[in-house]
Amino acid sequence: MDITRFISTHRKLLLVGFLVLILIFIITLPLYAGKSDVRVLTTVLMYVVLAVSWAMFSGTTGYMSLAPAAFFGLGIYTMALLQKELPFFLIIPIGGLVSFAFALLVGLVTLRLKGIYFAIFTFGLVVFMTEIIQFLETRLWQRHGWQIIPIDNEILLYTIFGLVVVTVLATYFIRRSRYGLALLSIGGNEEAAEHMGINTTRTKVLIFAISSAFMGAAGVITAPGLIYVNANIAFSLFYSFMPILMAVFGGMGQLYGPIVGAVIFGYLEKTLRAQLYSYFMLGFGIILVAVILFLPNGIAGLVPTLQDKLGGVIQKLRKGGQAGQHADT
Amino acid sequence: MPILEGQGVNKYFGGLAAVSNVDFHVDQGEILGLIGPNGAGKTTLFNLISAALPISSGEIRFKGQKLNGLKPHQICQMGVSRTFQETKVFANMPVFQNVLVGAFFGSPNRVSGADAAREASQALEFVGLSAMSATPIKDLTLVDQKRVEVARALATKPELLLLDELMAGLNPAEVSEAMELVTRIRDTGITIFMVEHVMKAIMGICERIMVLHHGEKIAEGTCNEVSCDKRVIDVYLGEETHAGS
Numbered sequence: 001m002d003i004t005r006f007i008s009t010h011r012k013l014l015l016v017g018f019l020v021l022i023l024i025f026i027i028t029l030p031l032y033a034g035k036s037d038v039r040v041l042t043t044v045l046m047y048v049v050l051a052v053s054w055a056m057f058s059g060t061t062g063y064m065s066l067a068p069a070a071f072f073g074l075g076i077y078t079m080a081l082l083q084k085e086l087p088f089f090l091i092i093p094i095g096g097l098v099s100f101a102f103a104l105l106v107g108l109v110t111l112r113l114k115g116i117y118f119a120i121f122t123f124g125l126v127v128f129m130t131e132i133i134q135f136l137e138t139r140l141w142q143r144h145g146w147q148i149i150p151i152d153n154e155i156l157l158y159t160i161f162g163l164v165v166v167t168v169l170a171t172y173f174i175r176r177s178r179y180g181l182a183l184l185s186i187g188g189n190e191e192a193a194e195h196m197g198i199n200t201t202r203t204k205v206l207i208f209a210i211s212s213a214f215m216g217a218a219g220v221i222t223a224p225g226l227i228y229v230n231a232n233i234a235f236s237l238f239y240s241f242m243p244i245l246m247a248v249f250g251g252m253g254q255l256y257g258p259i260v261g262a263v264i265f266g267y268l269e270k271t272l273r274a275q276l277y278s279y280f281m282l283g284f285g286i287i288l289v290a291v292i293l294f295l296p297n298g299i300a301g302l303v304p305t306l307q308d309k310l311g312g313v314i315q316k317l318r319k320g321g322q323a324g325q326h327a328d329t
Numbered sequence: 330m331p332i333l334e335g336q337g338v339n340k341y342f343g344g345l346a347a348v349s350n351v352d353f354h355v356d357q358g359e360i361l362g363l364i365g366p367n368g369a370g371k372t373t374l375f376n377l378i379s380a381a382l383p384i385s386s387g388e389i390r391f392k393g394q395k396l397n398g399l400k401p402h403q404i405c406q407m408g409v410s411r412t413f414q415e416t417k418v419f420a421n422m423p424v425f426q427n428v429l430v431g432a433f434f435g436s437p438n439r440v441s442g443a444d445a446a447r448e449a450s451q452a453l454e455f456v457g458l459s460a461m462s463a464t465p466i467k468d469l470t471l472v473d474q475k476r477v478e479v480a481r482a483l484a485t486k487p488e489l490l491l492l493d494e495l496m497a498g499l500n501p502a503e504v505s506e507a508m509e510l511v512t513r514i515r516d517t518g519i520t521i522f523m524v525e526h527v528m529k530a531i532m533g534i535c536e537r538i539m540v541l542h543h544g545e546k547i548a549e550g551t552c553n554e555v556s557c558d559k560r561v562i563d564v565y566l567g568e569e570t571h572a573g574s
Contacts, residue, residue: 178434187421195381200432
């Protein structure tokens with residue numbers, strides 16, 4: 001009977017306990033699970049980074065970016081080009097920086113565009129990147145794709161988990177800061193935000209670049225698991241659409257929304273793809289349509305509703321019990 | 330002494346002169362009313378002052394400093410804040426956060442979190458919405474949303490406040506409340522420049538009135554002077570009388 005009260009009073013403790021459990025699960029997984037499970041978890045965590053960093057920009061400002069693949073692919077190519085020159089752990093921040101700088105440039109030019117025009121431009125950017133890299137490879141470097149030296153699965157798992165922690169912490173602190181408030185106000189009404197003293201252009205471009213840095217770093221860490229990459233693999237639009245689908249499915253109002261969405265969809269994608277080839281996309285499409293129709297705030301939006309309903313039921317039961325007691329006396 | 334001055338202000342939309350060669354000034358500490366029929370260029374003039382639109386030619390000065398070429402956020406930080414004819418609230422936030430945005434970013438200096446929160450709650454109290462702090466702004470009535478916009482503008486600590494049709498769509502009791510609010514704001518030392526259609530409000534609280542028609546200034550002066558001006562009666566008040574009869 002006092003479970004609900006216990007949950008509400010010990011909220012922080014429970015949250016910490018839950019996070020510790022996840023930490024233990026991820027760290028110990030390689031000890032008892034097979035190679036393929038480690039790889040599935042690595043992919044899931046990669047999607048967590050992509051979905052959380054996508055929501056960091058698009059979820060707050062309301063600008064629909066279809067460009068995650070461009071910055072993710074840039075990370076993969078940074079790894080491909082530098083793998084023999086520099087140690088892996090140095091390439092990760094470099095990949096992030098390359099994406100950051102490129103996003104800064106793109107953002108300065110395009111963040112004047114509004115609504116659908118911005119979305120279309122970012123979509124075009126991914127296609128453009130694919131074409132230009134292909135052109136460079138065939139004409140300049142006379143090659144098709146790159147071999148990437150594999151790295152131990154466990155190392156990749158722990159590295160991407162480290163990046164997840166950094167990304168989630170960054171999002172957490174941005175959401176709590178005045179910068180987060182400025183981002184939200186742009187999403188609420190950009191013109192009003194501008195008139196309340198916010199330099200909206202600078203704010204938008206900066207968060208676009210920060211979120212892209214995480215995507216780039218994720219690209220570097222993902223590259224070794226792919227073994228072979230070319231422009232079509234690295235800049236696949238799949239990497240643009242999946243994070244969006246995950247963030248929308250999970251709900252962008254809460255920090256954990258995109259994480260939940262990425263874990264569910266990342267796992268389904270990895271496991272179903274092997275059995276159903278590309279038909280699994282059909283199922284994803286149906287789920288996405290259903291979510292948009294029935295759960296506009298995603299899974300995270302379901303929580304307060306459920307709390308209300310459950311709370312109501314519990315209260316009713318309590319009252320019923322008390323009424324029963326009164327009747328007895 | 331004028332706090333805001335405009336000289337030969339022009340704004341063209343293609344071939345149409347929305348604001349045409351307007352000279353104006355707002356004196357420190359006064360309430361200046363701006364009236365005119367629909368499409369007279371009142372909101373356009375406000376948009377030129379707050380830099381929502383770039384000025385075509387002419388010059389606007391705030392406390393002697395030229396505003397031409399500045400961005401809206403810079404003008405806000407200089408001390409000119411505004412509300413909007415069509416309310417533009419941050420629909421994704423509760424009331425308090427709406428006002429907090431103004432408190433955080435409206436000042437050229439970095440405001441600490443505690444100071445911003447204090448200013449925001451003071452501004453909300455000033456407009457009488459303290460009880461609504463935590464309410465999602467979408468759940469407020471239009472009247473209250475307009476008051477949140479006023480609180481948000483006040484939280485930026487302006488010296489000049491531009492009110493764009495604050496009283497449109499309000500019932501008589503609410504108009505009286507809004508008039509009282511505007512007077513109280515002026516009494517704190519903030520100069521007010523307001524566009525209004527509600528004549529009772531304009532006549533009741535404005536010290537001076539300026540009349541725009543087809544983008545041109547056709548009259549300026551005290552309430553009595555303006556309401557006796559023949560051109561004003563022809564283009565503006567005349568219509569009202571006919572409509573009334």
